[in-house]
Amino acid sequence: MTHSDLEALRAPHTALLRAALESVSPVGAGAALDLACGPGVTTVWLAARRQPGAPTVGLDHDAAALRAARTAAPAARLVRADAHHLPLRTATLDLVWCVAALGLFADPDAVLAEARRVLRPDGVLVVASATQCWVRPRHWPVALGHIPPNLALPPADDLGDDLRTALCRAGLREVTLRAYLLDPPGLDPLAAMLPLLSWPALAPLVANLGPAEQAACAATAAEEPEPEPLPVLLVAVGRG
Numbered sequence: 001m002t003h004s005d006l007e008a009l010r011a012p013h014t015a016l017l018r019a020a021l022e023s024v025s026p027v028g029a030g031a032a033l034d035l036a037c038g039p040g041v042t043t044v045w046l047a048a049r050r051q052p053g054a055p056t057v058g059l060d061h062d063a064a065a066l067r068a069a070r071t072a073a074p075a076a077r078l079v080r081a082d083a084h085h086l087p088l089r090t091a092t093l094d095l096v097w098c099v100a101a102l103g104l105f106a107d108p109d110a111v112l113a114e115a116r117r118v119l120r121p122d123g124v125l126v127v128a129s130a131t132q133c134w135v136r137p138r139h140w141p142v143a144l145g146h147i148p149p150n151l152a153l154p155p156a157d158d159l160g161d162d163l164r165t166a167l168c169r170a171g172l173r174e175v176t177l178r179a180y181l182l183d184p185p186g187l188d189p190l191a192a193m194l195p196l197l198s199w200p201a202l203a204p205l206v207a208n209l210g211p212a213e214q215a216a217c218a219a220t221a222a223e224e225p226e227p228e229p230l231p232v233l234l235v236a237v238g239r240g
Contacts, residue, residue: 012185017128017233018045019189020180021097023150024126024237025049030094034058034076035083035115036101040069043076046097054094059083083111088118091240099128102163112170119240125172126237130182133159133232136225137181137195140202141216144194147205152237155179156198157227160234172238182231196232 021042028051034043037058047056056076058069066078081087084107096115105111115125136157147153160177167175180192199221206217 013130013182013233014041016180016182016187016189016192017099020178020233020235021045021099021126021128022049023189024124024152024176024178024235025095025097026124029124030054030120031092032056032095033088033093033097033115033118035096035098035111036060036104037069037073037076037078038062038065038101040065040072040076040078042097042099043069043073046095047073047076049095057088057093059086084114086114086118090117091120091123093118094120094123096123096125097128098126100130102127102129102166103131109166109169112166112172116170116172116238116240121240123240124237125167125240126235127163127167128233128235129163130231130233132229134227135159135181135196135230135232136227137230138197138220138223138225140194140197140220141213144202144206144217147190147194147202151205152176152178153193153197153201155196156201157196159196159232160236163234163236167236167238170238172240175236175238177234177236180233180235182233192233 029049032046032050034046037043037060043058058076059079059081060066069078102108159179164175164177179196181195
């Protein structure tokens with residue numbers, strides 16, 4: 001799949017993807033890396049998270065993609081290199097993004113290990129991946145719309161466990177994972193997250209709801225929707 005193909009797939013979900021990435025990325029980070037940056041769209045987003053004067057590096061093996069990135073992100077330092085062998089010193093970066101790319105690498109574990117190597121202590125790695133999953137979408141009452149969308153609530157049905165485990169295997173700490181439904185396109189982050197959350201994750205957050213709302217939540221929790229294949233965005237975060 002080419003970078004142009006990936007951009008065409010990403011386009012309907014741009015707002016959700018950016019919001020999901022920014023919700024787990026510290027503002028005012030130092031040196032940052034967009035790993036497999038492609039034509040530079042996410043590199044621009046990443047640069048907006050860094051502190052003034054801190055470098056943003058976009059790295060990709062595709063020369064054509066980097067030429068496009070020079071137009072999209074002229075202030076970034078663009079590097080053509082193999083993600084399995086990053087040409088960067090150990091413990092030099094505060095924030096690394098890897099967006100819609102991990103599954104394209106020959107050895108994803110090696111790439112994650114490299115990303116871990118270049119992170120400073122307490123630096124943050126964010127990995128976003130869109131995939132088709134068997135899920136049980138839950139239709140929670142609208143009363144749950146008050147939940148802040150930046151809470152690290154684990155998805156139901158073990159969604160994303162493989163990705164979470166991969167980050168842990170690479171030596172990342174405090175690994176968390178969020179999941180967002182991509183169908184239909186155009187959902188806001190909370191609306192995309194809620195259908196994929198389980199009652200155990202939500203129950204501690206609804207103690208202040210009235211009896212009717214709590215009863216509606218309990219009724220939804222008692223249902224067991226049939227699993228169906230749906231497109232899902234997984235966003236995993238770990239610290240160096």
